[in-house]
Amino acid sequence: MKTRIxxxxxxxxxAELTAEYLRKNDFEVGIEARGDTAEARILGERPELVVLDVMLPGKDGFEVCRAIRPHFAGVIVMLTARDExxxxxxxxxxxxxxxxxxxAQPRLLLARIKALLRRAPISGSATPSDVDAELAFGRFRISQATRTAHIGDDxxxxxxxEFDLIWLLAQHAGNILSRDDLLQQLRGIGFDGLDRSxxxxxxxxxxKLGDDPDNPKRIKTVRGKGYLFSKHDWQ
Known part of the structure; x- marks a missing residue:
């Protein structure tokens, strides 16, 4: 079955040129031209991935993203006309x-889509090595096999x-990972000094982890170096 976008x-x-390019690369692609009708269509059709322009008639892409994210587990890629x-x-x-x-260059868009879908959960795709891929720190548990995380029973x-990032940090708990390390692992690009993703x-x-933004203990900022996932502070 083809992946739906x-x-x-x-x-x-x-839209037609982009859709045709993606279809030639074995994706099933639908097109929606308005923001005020996109929400119902996304939640009704449940595609594996949504490519969402920011500037849309009826409702902008930010509003659509805000509305669907709590109810949509698929991948969302935003298209922004401004490099800001x-x-x-x-x-x-x-x-x-x-x-x-x-x-967006079609090849770049295709590469990003493929990379994101490789990391997205696919039913029945867990391998034997995935089954044991679970980490625990105090009350915090994270599972690669089910792509879920819990603090206690919550x-x-x-x-x-977000899952990809916290899993990577947790795998290297107690060690500092730079922005360049994280971007290379997660998106296959280096840190250009400006990227704030x-x-x-x-x-x-x-x-989401209940960490104090002014004095974080669970994911710490190490000034000038990067981020550190704490092995402790999960009581």
């Missing part, structure tokens, strides 16, 4: 898994990108 883009020509931190960080803070600046609602996800994770 919904492309939410109001530029008809761009504000747009990128806002999208990530609202729960998007990645962003691409327009005009499940933590994580996006695909990791910072935005760390901020969201701290909120």
């Amino acid at each position: 919904l492309l939410v883009e109001d530029d008809e020509r761009l 931190d504000f747009d990128q960080i806002l999208g990530l803070e609202l729960g998007a898994d990645d962003y691409i600046t327009k005009p 499940a933590i609602d994580l996006t695909t990108a 990791i910072d935005a996800r760390i901020s969201r994770l701290r909120k």
Whole structure:
């Protein structure tokens, strides 16, 4: 069965060209031109991945992302026409898994989509080695096999990108990982000194983990070096 993608883009020509390219690469692609109808379609059709433009008629992409994220476990890729931190960080803070600046080169979009889908949970895809892939620190537990995390009996609602980040940090608990380390592992790109996607996800994770943003103990910032996942402070 082909992986389903919904492309939410109001530029008809761009949408058709992008959809055709993705279809040639064995994806099933639908197109939605309006933000105010995208939410119902996404939640009704449940595609594996949504490519969501920011500038849409009826409702912008940020509003759509905010509305669907609590109810949609699939991957969300935001398309932003401006290469500005504000747009990128806002999208990530609202729960998007990645962003691409327009005009997006089809090959780059395809590469990002494939990378994100490789990390996304697929029913029945766990391998024998995945089954034992669980880490525990005090009351915190995280499982690679089920892609779930808990503090005590409380499940933590994580996006695909958030899970990937916290799993990577937890695997290296007690060690500092730089932004370059994290970006290389998670997105296959180096840190250019400007990218704030990791910072935005760390901020969201701290909120979900009950970490004090002013004095974080569970995911610590090591100034000038990176981030450290604590082995302790999970009581």
